[in-house]
Amino acid sequence: MAEIMANEKVKLAVAKANLETFSETVQALAAQDRDVLVVTSDSRGSGKLVPFGQKFPEQIVEIGIAEQNLVGVAAGLASMGKKTFAVSPACFLTARSLEQIKNDVCYSDNAVNLVGISAGVSYGALGTTHHSLHDFAVLRAINNVTIIVPADNFETEEAIKAAAAMDSPVYLRFGKKNMPASICSPDDLTRNNFTVGKGRTVRDGEDLTFLATGEAVWPAYEAAEKLAIEQNIQAKVVSLHTIKPLDSELIKEIASNGSPIITVEEHSVYGGLGEAVASLLMQGGYHNKFKIVGLPDDHTVSGSQNEIFDYYGISEKGLAQTALDILN
C-alpha cells in the first residue's frame, strides 16, 4: 500500500519544472505579441530560454552578467510599452539590483515582470550566495509590486499570463525542480482556478490549515494526505501564491474556525509569508495556534533542495509532525 502510494506521488511529481512552464508560456505570449520581450543576464540557459532565443531572436535582449543594468534596462523597455520579463536567478535579481527594483521599477511604476528563477534553495548545494531566502521580505517592504509564487505548473502558466496582462510591476518566483502539473486533480475545476491576490484551496480539511506558498505547497499537501491516512486528521491546504497583496479575506475566514494554522515557505522565517499572516491574524484579533515553518535565521545547510527541505522540516514527514505537535 505504502509503495503504491509512493508511486502515485512520483507520477504527480514528475510533471515538469515550473521554469519549463514559464518558458513555454512566455513563448506562446511572444508568438502572439511582438511587444513581449525577455531580458536576460546571461541566464537564458538557466531560464530554459534557449528555445525562446532561437524562435524569437528579436524579442530577447541579452544584458550580460550585470543585474543592475538588467533591471534598469527592463524599466526603460517597459516605459516604452514593451511587455518585459526580466529573468535572472532570484538570489541576484532581488539583492544585487534591489535599488533598481525599488526605484526604476516600483517607484517609477514601470510594469516590468521580474522573474526570479532557481529561487529559494533550488541551487541548494551552491551555497548561500545562490540562495534567495530574503526576497519576500525585501519586496514586501517595497510599495507597488505584486509578488506571485506559483506552486505547480498550472499556477505558473496562469501567473505568467496574468502578469503579462497587468500594467504594474510583478515579481514572479519559482524553482527548477519538477512540480505537479496541478497539485489537485487536473479535472477539479473548482480548485483549478487562479486569480492574482486570491488563495487557492487545494485540499479541504477542518482540523488545521497549512497556508503554504510556492514549492512548499506540495510537501504541505503530502503531509495533509499522510495525516488523513495515518491519523484521520483532515488538514486544509491553501496555496497562497500571491504573497502581496495577501488574501486577507480568505485567511480570516480560515482563522475564524479557531483551528491551528501552519505557514510553510521556502524563505527565511523572517519577513516572509509567515510573518505576513501572523501580522494579519494578530491585528485582526485572531488567536489560533500558529507556527511558521521556513528556513531559520541560521547559516543555511547546503545540499539538494529536497535534502534542505527535509533538514528544516519542509517535508511530508516534518510538516505532519509539526501538525501533530501543534494539535497536542
Place this chain on the structure above:
Amino acid sequence: MKREKMEVDLMIEKSVEYRRNIIKYIFNAKAGHTGGSLSVVDILNVLYNRIMNVSPENFDSNERDRFVQSKGHCVEALYVVLADQGFFPEEDLLTLCKFNSPYIGHPTKYIPGIEQNTGGLGHGLSICCGNAIAAKKDNSPAKVYTVLGDGEMAEGSNWEAFMLAAHYKLDNLCAILDYNKLQISGSNAEVMALEPLDKKLEAFGWAVKHVDGNDINALTETLESLPFEDGKPSFVIAHTTKGKGVSYMENNLKWHHGVPSEEQYKIAMDELNLAEIA
C-alpha cells in the same frame, strides 16, 4: 508635431531667466541643489528649446524624444525649464519641497514632462538604454537623452550601461556629463578620479565630444551634430562651472546644496540681471 527651434540669442536670454528662477524657488523653499542646478541649466535649455522633440503637446506620443535626468538632485533646473515649456504653471514651484507638494527634491513622473523617477545615482543611463533599444525595435524616430553628474560616474551600474549601449550600437542615445568637477566631498580628482574620461569612454565604444557646457552656442553646435558617429552612442563631456552665474557660488563647494540668505539672494539677483552668461 516637431517643435520650433529657439534661436541662440533667445536661449542666452532664457539662461539668465532660468538661473533667476532657480535661485528664486530655492530661496523660497529654503532647500535645493543650487550649484549643480546652475551648472546644468544651459544643457537643459538647449535640449528643450532647440534639440529635443518633446513638448506638452506631444507628450502622449510614443515617438517623442525621451529625457531622463540621472543626476536627479538638480531637479530645480529641470522644473524651471519644464515650467517654461508650458508643462505646468511656474507658480506651482512656490510649493517646492513643501509638505505634500509633488514638487519634491528629485524628479518624479507625477510632474508633467518628467519621464522617470530618479534620485538614486547611477540609474538614468540604464533606463535610457532600455528606451533606446525599444525605439530601435519599433523603428521609432524617438531619440533618448540623459544628463549624468560627474560624481555618479563612480557608480558601477553606469559602466554596465556604457558597455551595453555600445554593444547594441545605440546611436539614438546621447549621454551628457555635467562636468563641473565638484562633488559633495570635494573635487572629483580628490574623491574618485575620472580622467582620462574621453579615453575611457572611447575604449568602451562611445563617440565622445568635449564642449563648454555653459556656452549656448557651443552646446547648440555640438548637440546638433548628433549622432557623432553612426552605430555608436554619443557622449558629451560638457565642461561646466558649479554655481555658474553667481560670483560667490562659482566653484564653491559650499553651494552644492547651499541656500542663499536674504542678502545673498539680492546679490545673486543683481548679478543675474547684469550677467552676460554666454
